[in-house]
Amino acid sequence: MARLNLALLVAFVATVSSSPAPVRWQYDAHTQSRPGQLTRRDMNATACPVPVDIPVRAAKKSPFLPLSDAEFGSVLDFLFAPEQNLNLTSVSSKNLTQTDNYIWMIEALHPNKTDILAYLDGNATAPKRYARVIINEGGKAVPDATEYYVGSQIMSSQVRADTC
Secondary structure, three states: OOOHHHHHHHHHHHHHOOOOOOOOOOOOOOOOOOOOOOOOOOOOOOOOOOOOOOOOOOOOOOOOOOOOOOHHHHHHHHHHHHOOOOOEEEOHHHHOOOOOOEEEEEEEEEOHHHHHHHHHHOOOOOOOOOEEEEEEOOOOOOOOOEEEEEEEEEEOOEEEEEEE
């Protein structure tokens, strides 16, 4: 058995040592450098240039925009309204604990692809805007996190919530 192990070891070493020589990189005419070589920055440069937003004009307003300040505020007003009976504690409260009900996250909920395509490619109206809200409900007997979809119509000052 020892001879077999020794024979296998010798065969392995022979195959490893007989591998071809490493590939040498040649000069790349496109980048004017060798692969793996970093270009150096001018030593007199003090800082990198600040990126500039390029103004874009589109035929229609993008349905992928984040919530505006007004939309965000209307969602918060709706959630903290006493008639919603959510018993929310502000996250800025010094007494906030895991056993309180508080807003974990608010973000824009993107519309369905079919609604977006009908709007961008056709003559359909813009899809309704919704916010996705996750509320940590630690005040329940069995703590839970609940996801809400809150739709806001800022122009008409109406706010509607759909619970999932």
